[in-house]
Amino acid sequence: MGTADSWPHLRTHTAARIALGRAGASLPTTPLLDFKLAHARAKDAVLTHFDPELLAAQLRPLDPGLLIVESEAQDRATYLQRPDYGRRLSAESAEMLSSRAAMPGPDLVILVSDGLSTTAVMTQALPVLAALLPMFREAGWTLAPLLVVKHGRVAIQDQAGALLHARLSLILLGERPGLGSPDSLGAYFTYNPVPGRSDAERNCVSNIRPQGLEPALAARKLFHLLSASRHLKLSGVNLKDDEPLLGGGAVPGLT
């Protein structure tokens, strides 16, 4: 019944949903259901329960001293509606970090959180960190214990970094999932993290996933950027990335 389009060859140039054909002028059944499947996967990525213990079990071999902390958002529904809660550590977690603070602080604290895609953090965090941590250790950086954060937003990195007196704070978290990318991880870092840092003072590396920026490549990029940040003593829009599309600026909805 449907009418096929005569330009399927244009699909080689883009992942956009073009040359879908039509029934009358409406979508044929196959692309209609394909779209629903992609949306279902993206929704599942957002709504999947995040168990910090499961992620911690994955990551503990990389850092036996790993700690689990939580934001003020107690559940996923609250997390989605109250970004301000996700930006703050719970009182208990904040106290725990203060009690472990030492002077001088470490060069870097790394946080890992579910963000807006549990799927992303459960699949991409391990390969990124497995490549990234050895680079820092080899370069002689001092690292705070790895922090697994339940229901965190980007800016929670500032509070955690400040409490531990870290020079730099890096957070890896699930990005807002697109239909074709339910498993995309984002990485944000700030130099001299203190609560109240603006997004213009942060750098971002996004779209970390096998079909986007591969985890091992992302790790190299992050190491390069963080090293430059430490050297120049700054982060944000003034720390320029020489490669296009991967520099400063934030992804809407994450911060």
Added chain:
Amino acid sequence: MIHGTGGARLKNPMAYHLQLGNSSWSFRDLKTLMAKATPLRSGDQLAGVAALSMEERVAAQMRLAEVPLQTLLDEPLIPPEQDEVTRLILETHDTEAFRIVSHLTVGEFREWLLDYETDSDILTQVAPGITPEMAAAVSKVMSNQDLILAASKMRVVTKFRNTVGLPGRLSVRLQPNHPTDDPQGIAASILDGLLYACGDAVIGINPATDNPAACASLMRLMDRIIQEYEIPTQSCVLTHVTTTMQCMERGEPVDLVFQSIAGTEGANASFGVTLNLLREAREMALALGRGTVGDNVMYFETGQGSALSANAHHNVDQQTLEARAYAVAREFQPLLVNTVVGFIGPEYLYDGKQIIRAGLEDHFCGKLLGVPMGCDICYTNHAEADQDDMDVLLTLLGVAGCNFIMGVPGADDIMLNYQSTSFHDSHYLRQVLGKKPAPEFEGWLKKMQIFSEENRLRQIASSHALLQAPEAALPAHGNR
């Protein structure tokens, strides 16, 4: 023309009271009353300005309905000393136009809007006398069907290379985004959209980078396609206004100047714009003289929640702030303005119900102020919404006479990671409501054998002109 001087305002704003049986409700000032009267949405809860109970919300609506429109002029929600948007609203207020409704309360204004006798002509006449605060206030006491009926009577027609907003017409912005701005990928989506009869509002690309050279190459790509196929439409790269200004200085082919705008000076500052900067950009675009049937050279996008997101909301509810963005837009006589209603996320509009309501409010308020409103009917994957909710809003806005919608391949924007409306969606709406594209574009579609005489999509042969040598339109094989 100028109304509402500083001296006329009260130093201590008046409180508003209402007795409902045994319950007595008090609202500290007008902005509190407006916020509490706003239909439920997560962004107002996040800001801490929402009503705390259902009854408080309706009580506020009842009290707001009794407020004279004149009061909304006399008691600015954000002081003019602090905000250039307020100054713009007061300084450009047309007292003569306002006289038509100046004797009405908010509740009476609703009834006036719905009256048989209130037609397109009188609504066009009154528009310069309406402030965003009046539009927002009346919308808060209107039902969804009221917002649709009143808006359906309003006409805002604009022109550049074609005519957008005529009765019985529905235009589409062709949105061919690509995650790395790949010219061939973008051209492929443009051809797909044109062959699906879309692109009469604008062919508009959200670039992945604000780099001026990259934006310029996209401008040239679209300009080549428009010239090659003699398409009566306009192009736009939706980059920051300063980037577009740089491109214009370098002689790049700029049709429309784009900018995201908001309803407070502070929120606009967070976007890196002032009214003067927008004025300057518009003058530059006008000087290029690239329009053929008109000179509406600006394209603005807005969306509820942007001011709170920028921490520049002055404790005013997000819907009123959104209406103030339309006063900013109105000043620059744009070709197109659209709210990107569900893009901002569930912390501002939680679910399909809230997105649908906001889309109807934004369209109504914009049109009432005389702004050529379209809507990016959209949602993100962390909102409680799906394509069925978009179908509902699409249908309602079609009935309300929305000037234009987005056309994204398969409704899936692979660069911005959100879902909007598709080329196919525009045909759904055109079929059920009998809507046609902009007249100049409709003529082109027939000439190009894309549309039949009955405005149905024709079967496109692989020998069709648009498919013959699409590479000819691309930079690598460019013939210009």
